[in-house]
Amino acid sequence: MTTAVGTTLTNELADAAASEDLETVRLVNGLSCELPANSPLAKLLHSQRTWTGPDAKARLAILRAAKSVAIVGASPNPSRSSFFVGTYLQQSSDYRLYFVNPNATEILGQPAYPDLASLPEVPDIVVVFRRGSDIPSVVDDVVSIGAKTIWVQLGIWNEQAAYDGEAKGLTVVMDRCIKVEHARFHGGLHLLGFDTGQITARKTLR
Numbered sequence: 001m002t003t004a005v006g007t008t009l010t011n012e013l014a015d016a017a018a019s020e021d022l023e024t025v026r027l028v029n030g031l032s033c034e035l036p037a038n039s040p041l042a043k044l045l046h047s048q049r050t051w052t053g054p055d056a057k058a059r060l061a062i063l064r065a066a067k068s069v070a071i072v073g074a075s076p077n078p079s080r081s082s083f084f085v086g087t088y089l090q091q092s093s094d095y096r097l098y099f100v101n102p103n104a105t106e107i108l109g110q111p112a113y114p115d116l117a118s119l120p121e122v123p124d125i126v127v128v129f130r131r132g133s134d135i136p137s138v139v140d141d142v143v144s145i146g147a148k149t150i151w152v153q154l155g156i157w158n159e160q161a162a163y164d165g166e167a168k169g170l171t172v173v174m175d176r177c178i179k180v181e182h183a184r185f186h187g188g189l190h191l192l193g194f195d196t197g198q199i200t201a202r203k204t205l206r
Helices: 004-019 040-046 056-065 081-092 132-145 159-167 178-185
Strands: 022-026 032-036 068-072 096-100 110-113 125-128 149-152 171-173
Touching: 056 171, 056 178, 068 081, 081 096, 081 178, 125 132, 132 149, 132 159, 159 171
Parallel strands: 068 096, 068 125, 096 110, 125 149, 149 171
Antiparallel strands: 022 032
16 A cells, blocks of 8 residues: 555656766765655755865856866757857857766757767866766766866756765866856846846846
């Protein structure tokens, strides 16, 4: 007999799996598991994180210094968050933008590449839309092509991968949306329905 709690948990896992909104969390006993990013347990474990990553000033410097961005896990599906982020960066930044998806040939009118090694240049930032358990292998790919920054999107977390990436010389940003960060730093969050908290007469920077 299925209990109400069991049904709720099953539905939560199914919804998370469908949206690929799972993150890998490391438990105090050293084991790791995947949880829905918005689950109560995941939120509790968030408060126990030890890795923090670059602060706001450092993230701003990363975005301002970058000239090219690759999106790993980019999707041609308009309902996917990677599609929204790609659309924003394509329309609201001057980055040279590359989409990485081995199952697509074109995304947002640009060619899609099967892997990072196939890109025509080494991107300054590699943005990642993959499950938390996939992040270690992406870290290895980023290191192998000589890129310097890996930016793991909002809701995706793998703390050990963050530590490992830094140990291999990468700048790691994790569990933050590059679209939101770029808009906030450039005074554009009002376009998305957010209050920037800034009073300025300057035009939005590209």
